[in-house]
Structure formats: C-alpha cells, structure tokens
Amino acid sequence: MDLLKKEEQNKKSNNEIVPWYLGRKFWGGLLSLSILKSIYIFSQLDGSILKKIFDYFNYLASGFYFILKSELHFNLSTNLIYKNIYMFLLYYVILILLLFLTFRRKKVNIIFPILIIAIAKISTDGLFNILFTMGY
DSSP states (O other): OOOHHHHHHHHHHOOOOOOOOBBBHHHHHHHHTTTHHHHHHHHOOOOOOHHHHHHHHHHHHHHHHHHHHHHHHOOOOSSSSHHHHHHHHHHHHHHHHHHHHHHHHSSSOOOHHHHHHHHHHHHHHHHHHHHHTTTT
C-alpha cells in the first residue's frame, strides 16, 4: 500500500508543469546573458590564459568589495592580505550558495536569480572602476 502511494506521489511531482518563466533553462540563459559584460573584460586582459582567469576572478571579487565599501560603507578592518582573502571568500561563497539555491529544484524561486544578477551587476561595475583606476 505504501509503495503505491509513493509511486503516485512520484508521478504527480514528475508531471507538474512549470511555467517557462520559472524554469531552469530560462533563468540559466538570463544569468548567462548578464555576465556578457564581464566576459568582454576578460577578453581584454593581458597575459596568459591562467593569469587572465586568476586576474578576472580576483578583480571581480575586488569589484564587489569596492562597491560595498564605497556605496554601503562596508569596511573590513584587517590588513591587506586577509582583506583580499575575506572579500574573495565572501563573494564566491555567496555566489555559489545562490546558484545552488536557484537551480536545486525544477521550479526556480525568482528571488535567487534576481539576487545573482544584482551581485553580478555590482561586481562588474566595481570591476570597471578598478580597471579604470589601474589604467586598462
């Protein structure tokens, strides 16, 4: 009897129709489009491919911290080495957590991809500011 109930519940969950605007494919495509500006910056960096990748991820996290510090007056009171590690970990832990929460189910909760897009926009704008001050 329990086996029949479980089988019936599985059929219900598999046959649930998800609207297109709540599907994984739609939000995956939208998130991909939101990072195009960052990919352009990545292509313009100098150096080997490994140096480009490292610089890109480092500058992206730095851009996120730059905007937090300048606009929201968020400041870490540690020395420079630890500050870089903290901002790097903070940015990527938040991003990975939001990506996991976004795509773990078939039906996407809209708030998580909107937060990811906002964070990507903030970090890309900060990345532009950092590269502008460095003379790129």
